[in-house]
Amino acid sequence: MKKFRIVFTDLLLFSLLGYTLFQVPLTVYGLGQARGQFLIVWNAKDIKELIATGKFNQEETEKLLLVEKIKTFSVDSLNYKPSPNYTNYFDQQGKSLLWIVTACRPFKFEDYEWDFPYLGKVSYRGYFDSLKAEKEGKRLKKLGYDIDVGKVNAWSTLGWFKDPVFSEMLKKHKGELANLLFHELFHGTIYAQNSVDLNENLANFIAHKATMQFLQKDSTELNLYLKDHAEEALYDKFIFKCIGRLDSLYKTFSPVPDDKIKKEKKIKLLHSFTDELKDQDLLPEKTRKKMKKRFLRSGNAYFMHFTRYDGLADSLEGVLQKKYRGNLSEMIKGLRTEIKSL
Structure with missing residues (x-):
C-alpha cells in the first residue's frame, strides 16, 4: 500500500x-x-487496526465507528458517491495543519481569485505552512486587498488522496462531526470547475439537511445540533445585514480615488457592527472582542466567507422544496445529473 x-x-x-x-x-x-x-x-493509520490495539478511549472509539455509519448513510440514504476516505486516522498532536488565505477588494465585494490547473478559478488558497500563508496575505495586502488568514480543520482532496479522520475531529459532538463529514464527502460527490461559491454553498446546505436526517433517531444529539445551528443562523443573519450595509456604503463612493476618506467611513461602520453585536448579545464578550479585531483586520475578506458558504441557502431551500418536494436524496441525484463534476 x-x-x-x-x-x-x-x-x-x-x-x-x-x-x-x-x-x-x-x-x-x-x-x-x-x-x-x-x-x-x-x-495516517488504518482505523480498524488502531481500534484493535486499544489506542482510543470509549468516546473516541464510538466517534470513529460513527464515521463509517455516516459514510454508509451518505451512500444508502442520500445518493452520495461511495468514497474510500475516512478509513484512516491522522494524529495532529493538537497542532493546526492547514491555513487558507482569502482576499477581497476593499470597497467592493469582489474576491481575489487564484488560477489552478484542473480546479479553475478559486477564491482561496491553502498552505500547510502558516508562515507561507502569512507571506501570501502580506503580498495581497500590499496590492491593496483586504485579506484574511485562518485555520482549517478539514478539507477534501477530491479523490487525489485518501482523506483521513483527523484527531481534532473526535472532539466534536455527533452532529458537528456528521455535518463536517457530509460537507467534505459531498465535495467528493459533486465539485464543479470554476464554481467555488456554488460548490461551498451546496456542500453547506446539503450537509445541514443530511445531518438532521442522520440524527432523526437520536433526539438528544439532534436537539443539541439544532440549538447550535440556530445560534449560528442568528449570527449569519446579522453578518448578511452587515454585508448589505457595507455594500450600500461602497455604492455611494465615487470612482475617483480618495481611499483615506473611504477607509474612514468603512472603519466607522465596522465599529458600529461590533457595538450592535454587544447590544444584541449575539456572542460571548470574549468572542465579540475577537470579532471586532477580525472585522477591522480582515474587512471584506472576512464577510465574503459567509457569502461563499451560505449566500445561496434560501435559493437552495426553494429548489429542494419546489423541484424535489423536500426529498434530499432526489435533489442530490438530480444535482449529480445536472452538474458536470470534476
Whole structure:
C-alpha cells in the first residue's frame, strides 16, 4: 500500500509540473502542497487496526465507528458517491495543519481569485505552512486587498488522496462531526470547475439537511445540533445585514480615488457592527472582542466567507422544496445529473 502511495504522489507531482511548467511560482506552490498532503497520507493509520490495539478511549472509539455509519448513510440514504476516505486516522498532536488565505477588494465585494490547473478559478488558497500563508496575505495586502488568514480543520482532496479522520475531529459532538463529514464527502460527490461559491454553498446546505436526517433517531444529539445551528443562523443573519450595509456604503463612493476618506467611513461602520453585536448579545464578550479585531483586520475578506458558504441557502431551500418536494436524496441525484463534476 505504501508503494502505491508513493507512485500516486509522484504522478500528482508530475501532473502539477506538467501543468505549470512555465509558471514557476505555481509549480513551487503545488510541490509544497503535495508534500504537505503526502506527509499526512503517509503517516495516517488504518482505523480498524488502531481500534484493535486499544489506542482510543470509549468516546473516541464510538466517534470513529460513527464515521463509517455516516459514510454508509451518505451512500444508502442520500445518493452520495461511495468514497474510500475516512478509513484512516491522522494524529495532529493538537497542532493546526492547514491555513487558507482569502482576499477581497476593499470597497467592493469582489474576491481575489487564484488560477489552478484542473480546479479553475478559486477564491482561496491553502498552505500547510502558516508562515507561507502569512507571506501570501502580506503580498495581497500590499496590492491593496483586504485579506484574511485562518485555520482549517478539514478539507477534501477530491479523490487525489485518501482523506483521513483527523484527531481534532473526535472532539466534536455527533452532529458537528456528521455535518463536517457530509460537507467534505459531498465535495467528493459533486465539485464543479470554476464554481467555488456554488460548490461551498451546496456542500453547506446539503450537509445541514443530511445531518438532521442522520440524527432523526437520536433526539438528544439532534436537539443539541439544532440549538447550535440556530445560534449560528442568528449570527449569519446579522453578518448578511452587515454585508448589505457595507455594500450600500461602497455604492455611494465615487470612482475617483480618495481611499483615506473611504477607509474612514468603512472603519466607522465596522465599529458600529461590533457595538450592535454587544447590544444584541449575539456572542460571548470574549468572542465579540475577537470579532471586532477580525472585522477591522480582515474587512471584506472576512464577510465574503459567509457569502461563499451560505449566500445561496434560501435559493437552495426553494429548489429542494419546489423541484424535489423536500426529498434530499432526489435533489442530490438530480444535482449529480445536472452538474458536470470534476
